[in-house]
Amino acid sequence: xxxxxxxxxxxxxxxxxxxxxxxxxxxxxxxxxxxxxxxxxxxxxxxxxxxxxxxxxxxxxxxxxxxxxxxxxxxxxxxxxxxxxxxxxxxxxxxxxxxxxxxxxxxxxxxxxxxxxxxxxxxxxxxxxxxxxxxxxxxxxxxxxxxxxxxxxxxxxxxxxxxxxxxxxxxxxxxxxxxxxxxxxxxxxxxxxxxxxxxxxxxxxxxxxxxxxxxxxxxxxxxxxxxxxxxxxxxxxxxxxxxxxxxxxxxxxxxxxxxxxxxxxxxxxxxxxxxxxxxxxxxxxxxxxxxxxxxxxxxxxxxxxxxxxxxxxxxxxxxxxxxxxxxxxxxxxxxxxxxxxxxxxxxxxxxxxxxxxxxxxxxxxxxxxxxxxxxxxxxxxxxxxxxxxxxxxxxxxxxxxxxxxxxxxxxxxxxxxxxxxxxxxxxxxxxxxxxxxxxxxxxxxxxxxxxxxxxxxxxxxxxxxxxxxxxxxxxxxxxxxxxxxxxxxxxxxxxxxxxxxxxxxxxxxxxxxxxxxxxxxxxxxxxxxxxxxxx
Amino acid sequence: xxxxxxxxxxxxxxxxxxxxxxxxxxxxxxxxxxxxxxxxxxxxxxxxxxxxxxxxxxxxxxxxxxxxxxxxxxxxxxxxxxxxxxxxxxxxxxxxxxxxxxxxxxxxxxxxxxxxxxxxxxxxxxxxxxxxxxxxxxxxxxxxxxxxxxxxxxxxxxxxxxxxxxxxxxxxxxxxxxxxxxxxxxxxxxxxxxxxxxxxxxxxxxxxxxxxxx
Numbered sequence: 001x002x003x004x005x006x007x008x009x010x011x012x013x014x015x016x017x018x019x020x021x022x023x024x025x026x027x028x029x030x031x032x033x034x035x036x037x038x039x040x041x042x043x044x045x046x047x048x049x050x051x052x053x054x055x056x057x058x059x060x061x062x063x064x065x066x067x068x069x070x071x072x073x074x075x076x077x078x079x080x081x082x083x084x085x086x087x088x089x090x091x092x093x094x095x096x097x098x099x100x101x102x103x104x105x106x107x108x109x110x111x112x113x114x115x116x117x118x119x120x121x122x123x124x125x126x127x128x129x130x131x132x133x134x135x136x137x138x139x140x141x142x143x144x145x146x147x148x149x150x151x152x153x154x155x156x157x158x159x160x161x162x163x164x165x166x167x168x169x170x171x172x173x174x175x176x177x178x179x180x181x182x183x184x185x186x187x188x189x190x191x192x193x194x195x196x197x198x199x200x201x202x203x204x205x206x207x208x209x210x211x212x213x214x215x216x217x218x219x220x221x222x223x224x225x226x227x228x229x230x231x232x233x234x235x236x237x238x239x240x241x242x243x244x245x246x247x248x249x250x251x252x253x254x255x256x257x258x259x260x261x262x263x264x265x266x267x268x269x270x271x272x273x274x275x276x277x278x279x280x281x282x283x284x285x286x287x288x289x290x291x292x293x294x295x296x297x298x299x300x301x302x303x304x305x306x307x308x309x310x311x312x313x314x315x316x317x318x319x320x321x322x323x324x325x326x327x328x329x330x331x332x333x334x335x336x337x338x339x340x341x342x343x344x345x346x347x348x349x350x351x352x353x354x355x356x357x358x359x360x361x362x363x364x365x366x367x368x369x370x371x372x373x374x375x376x377x378x379x380x381x382x383x384x385x386x387x388x389x390x391x392x393x394x395x396x397x398x399x400x401x402x403x404x405x406x407x408x409x410x411x412x413x414x415x416x417x418x419x420x421x422x423x424x425x426x427x428x429x430x431x432x433x434x435x436x437x438x439x440x441x442x443x444x445x446x447x448x449x450x451x452x453x454x455x456x457x458x459x460x461x462x463x464x465x466x467x468x469x470x471x472x473x474x475x476x477x478x479x480x481x482x483x484x485x486x487x488x489x490x491x492x493x494x495x496x497x498x499x500x501x502x503x504x505x506x507x508x509x510x511x512x513x514x515x516x517x518x519x520x521x522x523x524x525x526x527x528x529x530x531x532x533x534x535x
Numbered sequence: 536x537x538x539x540x541x542x543x544x545x546x547x548x549x550x551x552x553x554x555x556x557x558x559x560x561x562x563x564x565x566x567x568x569x570x571x572x573x574x575x576x577x578x579x580x581x582x583x584x585x586x587x588x589x590x591x592x593x594x595x596x597x598x599x600x601x602x603x604x605x606x607x608x609x610x611x612x613x614x615x616x617x618x619x620x621x622x623x624x625x626x627x628x629x630x631x632x633x634x635x636x637x638x639x640x641x642x643x644x645x646x647x648x649x650x651x652x653x654x655x656x657x658x659x660x661x662x663x664x665x666x667x668x669x670x671x672x673x674x675x676x677x678x679x680x681x682x683x684x685x686x687x688x689x690x691x692x693x694x695x696x697x698x699x700x701x702x703x704x705x706x707x708x709x710x711x712x713x714x715x716x717x718x719x720x721x722x723x724x725x726x727x728x729x730x731x732x733x734x735x736x737x738x739x740x741x742x743x744x745x746x747x748x749x
Contacts, residue, residue: 300624303623
């Protein structure tokens with residue numbers, strides 16, 4: 001039944017801005033999530049690793065210095081004690097057994113003497129005589145004495161440290177007489193070595209413990225610093241997102257407490273100035289509402305009697321035209337005040353939705369017919385198109401869009417309804433000059449008039465703003481653009497199932513619901529009268 | 536004042552009262568064909584007057600309400616008003632509503648010898664009377680008209696919009712709460728158990744239907 005629209009393409013490009021806007025929102029969300037993850041990721045340049053590294057370095061260096069110093073000190077002390085003892089021992093041995101050794105004539109005796117000396121002194125004795133070398137322990141021989149050491153031992157007692165068979169020894173040596181037998185004492189440093197090894201182990205262990213301790217302290221310190229910093233960061237983000245009630249707990253007297261206090265004061269000041277701005281805004285809105293309300297009472301009375309003025313025909317022409325002017329302007333003023341009150345209801349949030357089951361094409365037909373536009377608008381709509389909307393508000397939206405198109409655009413005006421799944425798209429296209437590019441962003445602003453020259457047009461200048469708010473209440477939106485082939489097109493997109501209290505279900509209880517398959521027996525439903533729209 | 540002037544120009548005879556008390560006195564003494572009632576009245580408010588009139592009389596009542604006070608509409612219709620007009624009043628709209636309500640009162644063109652029977656409920660569309668088990672039921676013109684329109688299409692669901700056009704002469708964008716409120720009042724009078732209606736059924740998402748009881 002619907003007549004084909006000759007002009008504008010259906011659906012298509014008109015849906016663009018909405019889709020693009022949705023994609024933009026998704027993109028922004030994803031970016032926010034990504035940046036959040038970035039914020040939480042452990043950064044190598046962050047405060048925590050830096051502090052951790054610093055503390056660990058201090059602990060490691062300290063432990064290393066202490067261990068090294070004590071190692072060298074203790075080693076020197078131990079070695080020099082051993083050396084002194086060995087020195088004393090050797091001299092005592094030589095004094096005790098020197099004479100006997102000089103008289104010895106055989107290797108056999110030498111060995112016996114060496115063993116005796118070794119027994120007294122707690123070491124290994126190596127004797128080098130003209131007969132050769134004997135040792136109290138067979139593992140040792142004159143091979144273990146270097147030539148230089150032997151030469152040095154000729155006229156004094158000399159000592160050197162030497163590793164023989166993997167064990168360190170303090171070698172003390174001397175010659176009893178010039179050209180006499182040489183005596184060498186090998187004192188094992190094994191126990192000293194063990195002590196030093198143990199010291200090293202203890203040093204390493206305590207160093208490790210110090211590292212762990214330092215790490216713990218570093219983590220604790222960073223925690224103490226980072227947790228408040230993170231809290232401040234979080235609070236700052238909340239503040240940025242508009243939560244002006246966010247405050248920080250001020251603990252202690254440190255720098256972080258200072259920052260927290262400053263933050264709280266800033267947030268307080270911000271909240272105060274926001275509240276002041278809001279109060280001023282609310283006051284000015286309330287003023288508009290009050291003024292409109294006060295204006296309405298006398299205007300109601302005046303509009304009720306404008307017909308009297310319109311019927312003035314028998315007076316002189318000046319009076320007649322004056323009367324008609326007053327009648328028309330009074331009506332216009334009344335409309336303006338009504339629009340202002342409607343806007344102030346939106347601002348105050350007191351505008352209520354009354355959702356009903358509505359066959360949209362039928363509503364459009366009624367909207368156009370009521371205003372005598374039926375022959376001026378080419379409607380292209382599927383039939384039927386059941387929706388759940390506020391009939392009065394949708395009527396206002398469509399009437400404003402079509403009225404705007406007729407007034408500023410010019411005929412023919414094409415109204416196209418597209419069923420887009422959960423959404424309904426209504427496009428109103430005109431054949432006028434289109435909307436100036438600089439006016440496009442402001443077209444839905446209150447009292448904005450694209451055509452300044454036509455400052456005193458019939459409208460209140462609130463029509464599109466009211467249409468926009470009404471669309472928003474339906475969970476929809478209106479966008480405006482110019483068609484490439486000329487003329488402006490307004491696209492209204494709203495969910496076909498508007499959210500809100502369903503009027504019929506809210507007002508009337510439904511006691512016999514489900515009384516048994518009775519809904520199916522209805523042949524003539526709510527849309528039984530007119531299927532679709534023919535214009 | 537302004538409404539009085541406008542209605543007089545439309546050819547009505549108008550008597551006005553400034554307060555609720557005056558209105559009740561005026562109604563008693565003048566017995567008007569129709570009452571136009573502003574909700575905001577000094578003294579007894581419009582709803583209370585509506586209720587008091589309804590106790591004894593089925594005279595048509597049209598309420599004047601402000602659109603911002605949506606609850607007024609609901610309360611007003613519950614207290615028994617036949618129709619309402621939102622302020623600021625356009626005289627032509629008010630006049631059209633008045634004439635529509637009066638048409639209902641004047642019973643329009645009676646259907647010759649037409650009687651519908653739903654169980655023990657008898658709707659005599661010629662005499663414009665409704666009886667239940669022989670006992671006459673007193674209905675306001677609007678309630679009667681609604682019942683008659685439903686009884687003309689037994690078993691057929693009528694949408695709220697259709698009923699608004701048929702009964703109230705409203706255009707497409709009429710307030711469907713008029714229908715709901717009137718159905719509630721009608722049920723209270725004709726149903727045996729108004730909370731469990733057997734005659735006037737709700738058709739969910741559509742409207743109402745008059746069924747012969749099973």
